[in-house]
Amino acid sequence: TQLLEQSPQFLSIQEGENLTVYCNSSSVFSSLQWYRQEPGEGPVLLVTVVTGGEVKKLKRLTFQFGDARKDSSLHITAAQPGDTGLYLCAGAGTSGTYKYIFGTGTRLKVLA
Amino acid sequence: EAGVAQSPRYKIIEKRQSVAFWCNPISGHATLYWYQQILGQGPKLLIQFQNNGVVDDSQLPKDRFSAERLKGVDSTLKIQPAKLEDSAVYLCASSEAGPSYEQYFGPGTRLTVT
Numbered sequence: 001t002q003l004l005e006q007s008p009q010f011l012s013i014q015e016g017e018n019l020t021v022y023c024n025s026s027s028v029f030s031s032l033q034w035y036r037q038e039p040g041e042g043p044v045l046l047v048t049v050v051t052g053g054e055v056k057k058l059k060r061l062t063f064q065f066g067d068a069r070k071d072s073s074l075h076i077t078a079a080q081p082g083d084t085g086l087y088l089c090a091g092a093g094t095s096g097t098y099k100y101i102f103g104t105g106t107r108l109k110v111l112a
Numbered sequence: 113e114a115g116v117a118q119s120p121r122y123k124i125i126e127k128r129q130s131v132a133f134w135c136n137p138i139s140g141h142a143t144l145y146w147y148q149q150i151l152g153q154g155p156k157l158l159i160q161f162q163n164n165g166v167v168d169d170s171q172l173p174k175d176r177f178s179a180e181r182l183k184g185v186d187s188t189l190k191i192q193p194a195k196l197e198d199s200a201v202y203l204c205a206s207s208e209a210g211p212s213y214e215q216y217f218g219p220g221t222r223l224t225v226t
Binding site: 004006033040041042043044045048086088090099100101102103104105107 | 116147157203214218
């Protein structure tokens, strides 16, 4: 069974600080996505990474896919209160069935 | 473009009762997913449809849960009878079939079983 472990599970920081969230697995994924979910809403896709070693930037967010396509990280620079939410990684298997395994989630709170 | 629609948004039932959730995916999306999300956790896939066929239902508790996708478009998820541990948010998502794999989620239905 494929599992995706995220760390940390909870994170509370002050506005302006930097942070990194990790997503780790022993399985290889064909692609990996990061989502942000706010209370009462469904997850919203932030980015998809598909190539080992790939780095993508979305404003203050930097996403990296591990060389072996087993892990990923999300780095936020100068966090803002609007970044508060549940961050989820999701890996797509290599079987071609477009099945996603979601990570355990990281709940981020950015204090003003 | 309209997003994924789900109804109802909230439902409270007593244990052993039955409940049904409805999902209307984005037009043209061949793949539809139902997820269960326990509070504070990541979503867990219950069932995945490709058009109107089931691709994966390995984590669906088939003794109480059932799902169908009518004509490859709308879908319903039913629980009968409900248990206390079924309290969760039920999320529907859809995506195009293909290597993009980008899922679009609905707002979810929050189920409380008392």
